[in-house]
Amino acid sequence: MNTITAKSNRPSRRLGVLLNYGTLIIMLAIYIALVGENINIPVMAIGITALVIFIISFINLHVRTKLWKFVHTKIDNLDEREIQVVFQSLRHSYSIFGIVCLSFFLVYELLREFLPGGIDLPLMPIIAALIYLAHTLPSSIIAWKEKEI
C-alpha cells in the first residue's frame, strides 16, 4: 500500500495552499504589470520574495507530505479509501479548473472586445500558471480537505 506518512496538520496545509496559489497570482500580476516596463526594484523584491515563498510552500505542501506522489500513484497500489480520496479530489479539481479557465477566457475576450484599445496580455505565463494549477489542484484539494495525510 502507498503510505503518506509525513505529519502535517490541516491548518498548516491550508496555509500552504493559500501561500502557494497566492504567490503564484502575485508573480503573475507582477510579470504582467512589468512586461516591457523598466525594472522597478521594490516590485522586483516583492516578486523574488513571492517566488521564494512559492517554492518553499510547493516543497512543504506537495513534496514533503508526499501528496504529489500519492495523487500520481497507480490505482493498484492504493487501498479503497485512498482511491476514493483521489477520485473525489480529481472530480473537484476538474470542476474548479473548468470554472477558472472558462471565467478567465470569458473575461479576457470581453475586455479585448469592449475595452477601448483592447488589452494585450502576455498569454504564455497565464497558460503556464493554468497548467500548474491543473497539475497541483488534486493534491491541493486533498491537503485542504483531509484530516490525516
Added chain:
Amino acid sequence: MKIRKIYNRIAVLRKERGISRKDLADKIGVNFQTVGYLEREEYNPSLDLAFRISECFALPIDLIFSTEPLKPLSQQILEYKKEKGE
C-alpha cells in the same frame, strides 16, 4: 443517495487482541491510516473489506458492523444468551 453511517467494533476487537493498527492494516491489505478512519467510523468499508475484517477477527460480519450504534459486546452476548434460553 444519502449514505448511511456504518458503526463498527474494530477498535475494541483490535485492542482486545493486542494488535497494532499497522498489523491489522497489513492483514486486511489497507493503509494503516485507513484503519484509523474505519475505527473512527469516518469511512464505510466496502463489502469485500468488511469480509476481510470479519475473517481477520474470526467473527460474523454482523457482530462487527451495524447500521445502528453498537451496544457493548458483553451486553449483546447476554441478550443473545437470553434469547436462546441459555
